[in-house]
Structure formats: C-alpha cells, structure tokens
Amino acid sequence: MANQQSSSGNPSVDTEYRRKKNAEEMRYQIVSFTLMIFLTIVSFVAVGYEGFSGWFTVPFIILLAVIQVIFQLYYFMHMSHKGHEAPSLFLYSGVLVGAVTILAFSTIIWW
Amino acid sequence: MSTYAQKKGFGATLWDYLTTVDHKKIAILYLIAGGFFFLLGGLEALFIRIQLAVPNNDFVSAGFYNEILTMHGTTMIFLAAMPLVFAFMNAVMPLQIGARDVAFPFLNSLGFWLFFFGGVFLNLSWFLGGAPDAGWTSYASLSLTSTTHGIDFYALGLQISGMGTLIGGINFLVTIINMRAPGMTYMRMPMFTWATFVTSALILFAFPPLTVGLFLLIFDRMFGSNFFNVANGGNTIIWEHLFWIFGHPEVYILILPAFGIFSEIFAIFSRKRLFGYSSMVFATILIGFLGFMVWAHHMFTTGLGPIANAIFAVATMAIAVPTGIKIFNWLFTMWGGSIKFSTPMLWAVAFIPSFVAGGVTGVMLATAAADYQYHDTYFVVAHFHYVIVGGVVFALFAGAHLYWPKMFGTMLNETLGKITFWLFLIGFHLTFFIQHFLGLMGMPRRIFTFLPGQGLETGNLVSSIGAALMGVAVLVLLVNVVTTTVKNEKVGNDPWGDGRTLEWAIASPPPFYNFKQLPLVRGLDAYWLEKMEGKKGMTPAEPIGDIHMPNNSFIPFVLVLGLFIAAFGTMYHAETSWGLPVLILGMAVTLGAMFVRSIKDDHGFHIHKEDLIDDDKDKGVKA
Amino acid sequence: MQAEERFTYETWPAEPEKATLEAKNKFLGFWFFLGGETVLFATLFATYLALKDKVPSADHALAKDLFEIPLAFAATMLLLTSSLTSVYAMYHMKNFQFKKMQLWLGLTVALGAAFLGLEIYEFNHYVHQFGHTFTSSAFGSAFYTLVGFHGGHVAFGLLWITTLMIRNSKRGLNLYNAPKFYVASLYWHFIDVVWVFIFTVVYLMGMVG
Known part of the structure; x- marks a missing residue:
C-alpha cells in the first residue's frame, strides 16, 4: 500500500494551465446552475399555470427533473470526468x- | 505497533479480536459466530422434525412451534449462511487478488460487529417474552397482530445486522476494483473472487429495500404509523414486495459464492483449468442481473394479475439458462481430469445432482398456473431446502474443509470429513426428497402438527430420521474440528498439492501483511502457471519495501454497542418510562463513536523492511 | 508520512481526492454507497406513490390541500443554491485555497440549515393546520417517512460538514482530509438530487392532483 504511487503532484505541472482549467470548469458549473434554476422555475410555472392538464404537466415536470439531475450528476458531481x-x-x-x-x-x- | 511472535494471554487475544481490522481474523470471527448460529438454527430444525415425526404430537405447543419455525428460517439465512459466506469471502478473496487487506479494514470490523450484535439481539427474544412468530418472511398483516415483542426483535435485529452486510458488500466491491495485484486483470480473477464481486453488487442493491421494509415495520409496530394498516389506508402487499425485492436477490447472494467455492474445488481436484471460464463469468453476472427481475414469483397467488404473473414467470425460467451453463461447465471441468476425491470434491460432486433437483422444482414452481397448487405446501419447503442446503450448505461444508488449512494452518481429518459427508448427504435426501411428495399430497407448510390416517405419517417419519442423520453429521464435524485443533499439525503453503490461485502461494495461515512483496500475476490460475514452469513461488512485482498497515480499533465495537442499546430503547419506549432515555443514550454512544472516528486521525503504521527480512528467518514462530 | 505531507499550490495534485490509495478507495466506496442510497430512496418513493392520498376517511387532507407553491419553491432554491456553494468549495479545494473553501462550506451549511428550518416549519404547519400527522393516515406515514428521511440526511450532512470544518480549521488541506471534504460534497449533491425528485414527485405532482 505504501509503495503504490508517490502522492505529491508533479512539481513541473503547469500551474497556470491548471488554474485556467479549473476556472473554465467553474464557468460550466455556473452555466449548469443557471439552467437548473431555470428548469426549476419552468416546472413550478407549469404546475402553477391552470391551462395545462395533468396528463401533460406530470410527464413534463418529471422530464425536467431528470434533465436537472443529469446536470447535477455530470457537472456538480463530476461524473463527466x-x-x-x-x-x-x-x-x-x-x-x-x-x-x-x-x-x-x-x-x-x-x- | 507491530505485534509479532510473542505468545499472548487470553485477555490479550480477546482484546486483539475485539479490536482487529485484519481480514483474516475477521473471517475467523465470522466463522465462529456464523457457526454458532448454524448450530442454533440446526437445533431449531431438529425440534421442528421431532414435533412433526408423528401425528398429533405435543412435543412443543402450537405457539412455540411458530417461534422455532420462524427463528429457524431467520437464523439460517441471516445469521448462519450469510456470515459463513462472508467468512470465506473475507478469508480468501483478498488473498486471491494479491491484496494486503480489504479496502476499508475499519468498516470490515464494523460490519462484523453489526452482524453479531444484530444476531444476539434477535436471539435475546427467547428470554425476553418470546421469539418472533410470523415466519421468516414476517408478512405484515400477521406480523402487525403478533402480541409479543418477538417481531420487534426481528425488525430491529435484522436492521442492525443488515447494515453490517451492506457495509461488507461495498467493502468487497472497492477491494476488488482497486486493490488487485499487478497483472491481475478482471478476466484473470479466480471464480470465487468474481462471485464475491457480483454478490457484493447484489448486496448493495438488495439490502436497501430490506432496510426500508424493516423501517416501515418498525414504524408501524412501535411508532403508530399506518403503512400496512388497511383501516387507515395502508397496504400489506407493500411489505411483501419490499421483502421479496430484497429476498429474491438474497438467495442469489447466498448461492453465487457457493458456485464460486465449487468452481475453485472442481478446478483444483480435477487438476484442470476451469472449463469455460469466460462463460462462467458471464453466467454469474447474468444470474445477478436477472435476480432482480423475478421477485414477484413468490407472490403469484396474491392476485397480481395474469400479465404480471406471466412476465415474472418467464423471467424466472430464464435464470435456468445461465445456471445450466454453469452446471455443464463444471461437468466439463471434471471430464478428462485427473480427479482426486478429497472431502471438498465429494461435496462438490454431490452438489450437482442435488442442486439440479432443486433447480428443476424451481422451474416447476415458476409456472404461475401450477404454482397455485404448490403454493404454501411442503413441495415449496422441499424445493428451497434443495437449493439452499444442496447448494449453499454443501458449499459451506466444502469450503470449510478446503480453506481450513489456509485459515488455521491445520488440515481437517479426511476420514472424519468423509463420514460427515456421507451421513449428511444421506440424511439430507431422506429429509427433503420425501417432502416433495408430502407437498403434492397436500401437506401445508408451517403447520405444527397433522392428523393420522391421511397418508402423511410415513413420509414425515422418514423426514425426521433424515434430520437426525444430518444432526449426527454435524456432530462428527465438530469432533473433527476439536481434534484437529488439539493436534495442531501445521501444514505448508499448498496443503492440497494442487492449489491454483494466489492464496496457495503464501504461508498457511498467511502473515498478517499477507504478501511480503506483491506478486506478479501472469495469467488465470497464477500460482499454477508458476508451478508448471517449475518455479516454487510467485515472481514478485516490487522490491521489498515498507508495508503500510491499518491500526486496530475498538471504535466499531462501541459504535455497534450504541445501536444495540438504542434498539432496546426503541422497543420499550411506548410502554416504559426508561425506553426513550435509553434510545437517546444508545444513539448518543453511536454518534459519539462516529465523531471520535471522524476527528481522530488514523494513519495506520508501517512495517519496516528490515523487520520483514528478520521475519523471514525465524519463520514458523509467527503463525 | 505521506498523508501529512505539507503542500504548496505548486505541489498540490490536480485530483487530490484521488491522490492516494486510501483516497481512491474512499472515493469509489462512497459512490457505491450512493448507488445503494439511490435504491433506498427509490423504494421510499415507490412506497409514497403507492400510498399517496390513501386516507381512512374523506375529512383527511390530501396532497392537493396541503402543498403550496411558495414554500416548496423557497426550499428548492435554498437547497439548489447550497449545491452551487459546495461546488465553489471544491473548486477552491482543488486550487489549494483553504480559507475560501471553508468560507463556501460555511455558506453551504448555512443554506442547509435554513432549508432544514423551513422543513420543520412546514411539518409543524401540516400537523397543526391540517391534522396531517405521521399516525393519522397511511398517506401521512409515507409522506413524513420519505421527506423525513431526506431531512435526516440533510441534518446528518450538516453535522458532518461542520465537524470536518472545525476539525481541520487549524491545519489546512492535506491529502488525508481533502478526500473527506470531496466525499462530503458528493453527499451534499446527492441530497440535492433526491430533493429534485421530491419537489417534483411529492410537491408539484401533489398539487397537480
């Protein structure tokens, strides 16, 4: 177990590049957060609006929930990595x- | 920190086992505790057969019969078969993949203590007002009306031990994925390791439904909720579904490791590579997958409707296909092999026809229309004992003989082993074969007695005689264990002479760090490959270096003790004033233990390579 | 000892949550645990769906009587935002900025606590305004069990993250505690995933009828 791998990061690693990459990833996170908020609002509006029948609203909001969870999993929880x-x-x-x-x-x- | 060769006193040994995180010692704990519960469950089985030996018997009362019947099933599945399977997984799997321990040694110990305290809690019911009496399935309408605390013991005890199993499952999965030795690809893993892997995945997904089901039962019985209370909108069928969504994968959780043990045995004692290795792997995964799609075949008669019944019937029958693949692969492994009929091999050979018989009646029961006739008769009892005893228990006996030298460093006596085998085999078939016919003649299961003059006398008597033979067989095994332990004749690395996988390449029992140098794996049956090239051991994959090992810990014991105390509080909180404080106290102990674990750094320790080299010289001192 | 090694930004590995074998094990094991939790919550959802609006008599409140948009919306916004703040915390963890990570984790805890407070208010409201309790009907039992299990997870998460923050406040980041922070944030996101389905299936579908 001790002789697995050296723990320290490679000092020669381009820290500037890494900082940039992390910042870029953070931008993606914010975009996906905005989308998640948007989807949430759409769900609540769809339910609050009287004009739709339940046969439309229920599948629609479940679909939105699934999309939102995919964002959560792949961006917030880094499953895309x-x-x-x-x-x-x-x-x-x-x-x-x-x-x-x-x-x-x-x-x-x-x- | 490094505790080498010194002889230790009893107190020190006890403390060592209470705090151990070593997978080999935890395996021994599982073996002892599981073995104890196996004897207990066996005793309950004998009481059942004494009661049913003659018509109108009054050996036990009807109410007490319900209790021993329930406890026999519950004990055998949850407290005997599961932990014994876990014993072999813990003892063998890390060695088979060339690891120094499991991924989470601390959690491994926690898992054992959860199981152990859950089992003790469940069995305390005998002394505290009566054991559970609604059958091991504990169907909700019946279990809600049971007046004693028996069902509360059942729900709380299984909840505690179930958590332990879940933790164990995750632990094995991570161990197999992350800690294989260099060169040990997935398709070079021994079959038992593959079985452990798939079983652990099944545990991961099957135990949460049980957790939920038990919570609902606890809430209904102890906190006034209405999940199964029809008068307030509840629905008893929910319990049946939850129980069987767990319960059906559970039987595969038991049988897949059994298949794994037999795969090892067939290859070792036929001195041949396992036939169709990749199809075996595929069949194991397929059985695991299909195992989740068939639970409702236990509920054909609840009125799910013809469409649901048809779907579940077909899915159930489909499982016969991968199982058949396995059976043929084992037969072809023996074909043309140089077979040695050692005790483990005898069990393996006897397993094939016994298990196939159980499988065939399984397909009969899967036929939904016919199941209306078989349902709740002794035909079902015969069926599941043929698969569980003929499959799982045979494998546990076989595994005990096969791995005894690896776990304890001594060989069980072969002659006594063969006597155990023949007594048990004959007893088993005497007991259960006739029950098929008792069932077809209309004898319902779970009745405490029967009337004379209905043609059931002879069958039941034969069955009881068979049970006695099985009891004698187990006694012979116990004698074998005791005499072997007393004699204590140490054996070498590969006592069977034909070991194929990594565990046979190291000392019996292995040093606590398992491998001084991680081995280089060059193919399936890694050790066999090296032997065939005339080498004495594995080629190391690394130079001798410091080895990092985890520290022992007493926290798991305390953490589980808290839950154990809390369970009493939960059970008595409604009727006593001390219930609630005890519940809070117990949870505080548990959370406190988690807190201490969280804030106290535990980096483990290193064994220095100088010590390792020393260790090699005085070999044999450190067992 | 490698785990206690001191780091600078330059030597800090790109994936500190997976830099040691222990960390890799923790990472994978925790994901598997979340796989099991998925089944646990799915089972609770299934039970809730089977028992939704199952009450002993007509004078019991049903889902459409109970749930209101403003409360559910506020709770959702709180929890979603706390998910974003914990993403920020992990961003700073990867950049080896301990103080900023602590700050964002603190925000996460605050939002989570606000969510929990709102939930307690909500339960209290149902009990006193509608007589909708854990024991009043099968619907009540299923509702409080599903939402309460989630609330219990939130409470445990708060304790967990707070403990981590306090324990490590003096010593900063190293390879021993970085995986712990990472795993705690995974847990927090998973709580949010479950909530997305709760607000959709329980609250919104409840209001649709």
Whole structure:
C-alpha cells in the first residue's frame, strides 16, 4: 500500500494551465446552475399555470427533473470526468433497480 | 505497533479480536459466530422434525412451534449462511487478488460487529417474552397482530445486522476494483473472487429495500404509523414486495459464492483449468442481473394479475439458462481430469445432482398456473431446502474443509470429513426428497402438527430420521474440528498439492501483511502457471519495501454497542418510562463513536523492511 | 508520512481526492454507497406513490390541500443554491485555497440549515393546520417517512460538514482530509438530487392532483 504511487503532484505541472482549467470548469458549473434554476422555475410555472392538464404537466415536470439531475450528476458531481466508469455503472444499476421498483409499485399494487 | 511472535494471554487475544481490522481474523470471527448460529438454527430444525415425526404430537405447543419455525428460517439465512459466506469471502478473496487487506479494514470490523450484535439481539427474544412468530418472511398483516415483542426483535435485529452486510458488500466491491495485484486483470480473477464481486453488487442493491421494509415495520409496530394498516389506508402487499425485492436477490447472494467455492474445488481436484471460464463469468453476472427481475414469483397467488404473473414467470425460467451453463461447465471441468476425491470434491460432486433437483422444482414452481397448487405446501419447503442446503450448505461444508488449512494452518481429518459427508448427504435426501411428495399430497407448510390416517405419517417419519442423520453429521464435524485443533499439525503453503490461485502461494495461515512483496500475476490460475514452469513461488512485482498497515480499533465495537442499546430503547419506549432515555443514550454512544472516528486521525503504521527480512528467518514462530 | 505531507499550490495534485490509495478507495466506496442510497430512496418513493392520498376517511387532507407553491419553491432554491456553494468549495479545494473553501462550506451549511428550518416549519404547519400527522393516515406515514428521511440526511450532512470544518480549521488541506471534504460534497449533491425528485414527485405532482 505504501509503495503504490508517490502522492505529491508533479512539481513541473503547469500551474497556470491548471488554474485556467479549473476556472473554465467553474464557468460550466455556473452555466449548469443557471439552467437548473431555470428548469426549476419552468416546472413550478407549469404546475402553477391552470391551462395545462395533468396528463401533460406530470410527464413534463418529471422530464425536467431528470434533465436537472443529469446536470447535477455530470457537472456538480463530476461524473463527466474520466475515472468515473465504475461509479456510473453502479449508479445506473441502482437507478435501474429503483426504476423497476417504482414501476411495480405504481402498476401492480392496486388493492 | 507491530505485534509479532510473542505468545499472548487470553485477555490479550480477546482484546486483539475485539479490536482487529485484519481480514483474516475477521473471517475467523465470522466463522465462529456464523457457526454458532448454524448450530442454533440446526437445533431449531431438529425440534421442528421431532414435533412433526408423528401425528398429533405435543412435543412443543402450537405457539412455540411458530417461534422455532420462524427463528429457524431467520437464523439460517441471516445469521448462519450469510456470515459463513462472508467468512470465506473475507478469508480468501483478498488473498486471491494479491491484496494486503480489504479496502476499508475499519468498516470490515464494523460490519462484523453489526452482524453479531444484530444476531444476539434477535436471539435475546427467547428470554425476553418470546421469539418472533410470523415466519421468516414476517408478512405484515400477521406480523402487525403478533402480541409479543418477538417481531420487534426481528425488525430491529435484522436492521442492525443488515447494515453490517451492506457495509461488507461495498467493502468487497472497492477491494476488488482497486486493490488487485499487478497483472491481475478482471478476466484473470479466480471464480470465487468474481462471485464475491457480483454478490457484493447484489448486496448493495438488495439490502436497501430490506432496510426500508424493516423501517416501515418498525414504524408501524412501535411508532403508530399506518403503512400496512388497511383501516387507515395502508397496504400489506407493500411489505411483501419490499421483502421479496430484497429476498429474491438474497438467495442469489447466498448461492453465487457457493458456485464460486465449487468452481475453485472442481478446478483444483480435477487438476484442470476451469472449463469455460469466460462463460462462467458471464453466467454469474447474468444470474445477478436477472435476480432482480423475478421477485414477484413468490407472490403469484396474491392476485397480481395474469400479465404480471406471466412476465415474472418467464423471467424466472430464464435464470435456468445461465445456471445450466454453469452446471455443464463444471461437468466439463471434471471430464478428462485427473480427479482426486478429497472431502471438498465429494461435496462438490454431490452438489450437482442435488442442486439440479432443486433447480428443476424451481422451474416447476415458476409456472404461475401450477404454482397455485404448490403454493404454501411442503413441495415449496422441499424445493428451497434443495437449493439452499444442496447448494449453499454443501458449499459451506466444502469450503470449510478446503480453506481450513489456509485459515488455521491445520488440515481437517479426511476420514472424519468423509463420514460427515456421507451421513449428511444421506440424511439430507431422506429429509427433503420425501417432502416433495408430502407437498403434492397436500401437506401445508408451517403447520405444527397433522392428523393420522391421511397418508402423511410415513413420509414425515422418514423426514425426521433424515434430520437426525444430518444432526449426527454435524456432530462428527465438530469432533473433527476439536481434534484437529488439539493436534495442531501445521501444514505448508499448498496443503492440497494442487492449489491454483494466489492464496496457495503464501504461508498457511498467511502473515498478517499477507504478501511480503506483491506478486506478479501472469495469467488465470497464477500460482499454477508458476508451478508448471517449475518455479516454487510467485515472481514478485516490487522490491521489498515498507508495508503500510491499518491500526486496530475498538471504535466499531462501541459504535455497534450504541445501536444495540438504542434498539432496546426503541422497543420499550411506548410502554416504559426508561425506553426513550435509553434510545437517546444508545444513539448518543453511536454518534459519539462516529465523531471520535471522524476527528481522530488514523494513519495506520508501517512495517519496516528490515523487520520483514528478520521475519523471514525465524519463520514458523509467527503463525 | 505521506498523508501529512505539507503542500504548496505548486505541489498540490490536480485530483487530490484521488491522490492516494486510501483516497481512491474512499472515493469509489462512497459512490457505491450512493448507488445503494439511490435504491433506498427509490423504494421510499415507490412506497409514497403507492400510498399517496390513501386516507381512512374523506375529512383527511390530501396532497392537493396541503402543498403550496411558495414554500416548496423557497426550499428548492435554498437547497439548489447550497449545491452551487459546495461546488465553489471544491473548486477552491482543488486550487489549494483553504480559507475560501471553508468560507463556501460555511455558506453551504448555512443554506442547509435554513432549508432544514423551513422543513420543520412546514411539518409543524401540516400537523397543526391540517391534522396531517405521521399516525393519522397511511398517506401521512409515507409522506413524513420519505421527506423525513431526506431531512435526516440533510441534518446528518450538516453535522458532518461542520465537524470536518472545525476539525481541520487549524491545519489546512492535506491529502488525508481533502478526500473527506470531496466525499462530503458528493453527499451534499446527492441530497440535492433526491430533493429534485421530491419537489417534483411529492410537491408539484401533489398539487397537480
């Protein structure tokens, strides 16, 4: 375990480049945050507006929630970075099991 | 910090085991605790068979029968089979991938203590007003009306031990992904490691539904909620779904490691590479995947409707395909091999027809229309004992004999081992084969007695005689364990002579850091490859260097003790004045332990390479 | 000892959360834990959907009577913003700016506490205005269990992040605590992910009817 890898970062690494890269990434984060707020507002407006029927609103707001969560996962939680293969596999497996459960509970529990 | 060779007193040894984070010692703890609960569950089984040996028997009362029946199932699944499987995973998997420990040694210890205190809590019910009596499935309408605290013990005890299992699952997953030795690619991992991996993934996704289900049961019984209370809008079917969404993957959580152990045994004692390794891996993953899509086949008669029944029936039958792949691969592994019928191999060979019989009745039960006839009869009892005993328990016996030298450094006696095997095999088939027919003749499961003159007498008597034989077999095994331990004849690295994987390349038992130098893995069956090239051991992948090891810790024990105390508070908070304070006290102990763990840095320690070289010279002192 | 090594901005690794084996293990293990949590919350959602509006008699409040847009919207904004502030904290962690990281984490905790306060007010409101309690109906049990589990996660997260901040306030960043901060922020984001579904499925769908 000790003889895995040296922990220190490579001193010759271009710190200026890294600072820039981090700043650029932070800009993406802000863009995705803005989009998330926007999607949230759209959801609330869609529900608050009387003109839509539930058959439109419910699938619509669920879709918006899914999009928002994808932003959250891929930008805020960095799942878009490399080294996230195993986390993705297991997160999506969890989503699959969860989805099957929700599907079953909303279709075959009717008593 | 480094505790080498000195002989330790009893107190020091006890303290060592209470605080250990070494995967090999935790494996031994799992083996002892799981073995103890196995004996307890076996005793309960014997009581069941004594009661049912003759019609109109009054050996136990109807109410007490319900308790031993419930505790037999619950104990065997959660407190015997699971921890015994975990014992072998802990003992063997890190060695098989060439790691020095698991990824989270602290959590490994925490997981064990969670399981142990959960099991103790559950069994304290015997002395505190009565054990749970609603069956191991604890269906909600029945479990809500049970008047004793038995079901509370069930829900709280399983909640605690379930957390331990979940932690163990995550630990194994990370260990296998991050800590494989150089050259150990995924497709060079031994089958048992693959089985551990898939099993751990199943644990990760199957235990949360159980956690939720148990919480709902706890809330309903102890905090006045209405999840299963139909009068207030609740729905009892929710419990059934939650239980089986967990419960069906659970049987694969048990059987996949069993498959893994048998895969190792077939290869070792046929002295041949495992036939169809990649298809074995694929079949394991496929079984794991399909295992989540079939839970409702336990609920065909609840009225899900024909469409749901049809979907779940077909999905269930599909599982026979990957399982069949495995069976044929094992047969082809033996084909043309130079077979040695050691005790583990006997269990493995007997496993194939026994397990296939259970699988075939499984497909029969999966036929939804026919299931209306079989449902809740002894046919079902026969079926699941054929897969769980014929699959899992056989594997645990086989694994115990196979890995005993690796865990303790001594060999179990082969003659006694074979006597155990034959007694148990005959007893097992006597007990359960006849139950298929009892079921088809209409004997319902979970009844405490039956009437004479209905043609059920002979079958039940035969079944009880078989159970006695299994009891004797276990006694022989115990004698074997005791005499072997007393004799204490040490064996070398590879006592079976045909070991194929990394664990056989190091001392038995291994030093606490496992590998002085991490081995270089050059293919599947890494150790076998080196032996075939005439080498005595593995080629090291690194120079001798300092080894980083984790510190022992008493925190896991305290943390779980807090939960154990809190569970009592939860159970009695409604009827006593001390309940709530005890609940708060227990949670405070637990949170306090977490807090201490969080603020106290734990960097572990290093074994210096000079010590390692010394260690080599006086080999044998440090076992 | 490598974990206690002192760093400067120049020697600080690009991915401090994955720089040591212990860190890699922690990172991966925590993601797997989140995979399990996904199933846990999905199961709670499933239970809630099966028991939504299941009440013993007609005089019990239903979802459409209970939920109001302003409260749910305010709670959502608080939690979403706290997710952004914890992203900022991790940004400064990667740039080895400990003080700024602490500042943003402090903001995260403040927003989280405000969210929790709002939730307590909300529960109190339902209990006293509508008689909608944990024990009054299956709907009530399912609602308080789902939202309460989330609230419990928020409370635990607050304790966790606060402990980390206080524990490390004197010594700054190193490779031993950087993964801890990173994992805590992952946890915080996951809480937000769950909330996105709660405000959609429980509150908004509840208002739609």
